[in-house]
Amino acid sequence: MGPRVVLVEPQNAANVGFVARVLANFGLCDWALVRGVEWRGSEAERTGAMARERLEAARRVDSLEQAAAGCTHLVGFSARPGRHRRLLALPALRAEVEPWGPEARPALIFGREDRGLDAAETERCSLLVTIPAAELASFNLSHAVAVALYEWFRGSAAPPPAAQGVSWAPAKERERLAARTRAELEAASFPGTGELEGTLRRLAARPMEARDLRVLEKVLRHAQYLRERHG
Structure with a gap:
C-alpha cells in the first residue's frame, strides 16, 4: 500500500491539479487537503483535467489530525528543521x-507554498525530510510531491523478514498516551513536568509498535493505581 499524501493549506489551485496528476502517475488515490484553496471551479480543473478522478477523491478536512487519521507514521517535508529535530535527506x-x-x-x-509547515506541524511528524537542492531550497509544491514519491517507490522491495507482521500504533493513540502520561505526572506532582513537554511531543510523533504502547499503558494504569491507593 502506498502512502497517503497530505497538502496543508495549499494556496495555488493550479498546484492542487498538478498534484492530482502526480498521484495518478504513481497510482495513488489516498490524499487529503487541510483547508486551503477550493479546487472546484478553479485552475485546478484545468491542470488536473487528466486526473479528474484523483481531484474528486481528495478529502477536504479542517486539521492535520483529521488528514492523518489512521496513519502510523507522519513524514513531513521541509527545508527547515524542527525544534531539536534533524532533517533527513530524501x-x-x-x-x-x-x-x-x-x-x-x-x-x-507537504506544507504551504509560501512558508511550508509551521512549528506545531513539524512537531507532529515522525520524520522531517528535505529534498536536496543546489541553490533555491524550496521546490514548487507539485514538483516536491513528484520527487518525493519517485524516491519513495524507487527500488522498493519487500521488507526484511524481521519487519513482517509488525503492528504500529496509530498517531492518535500515541498522542493519547502522551496526554495521559502528562496528566499522570501532574497528578503525582512530578517536579519539572513542564520540562518534559518536548519529550512528550516527540513521544507522540515517533513511530511505536502497538505492543510497546500497550505495555506503557499498563505502566501508567499501575502508577495511577499506586498513587490513588497511597494518596
Missing part, C-alpha cells in the same frame, strides 16, 4: 522506512 528515506514493514500506514505531509 535519498536516505528508503532505508529509514523499510524497517517499518507492511503494516505501516504512512502519510507524506
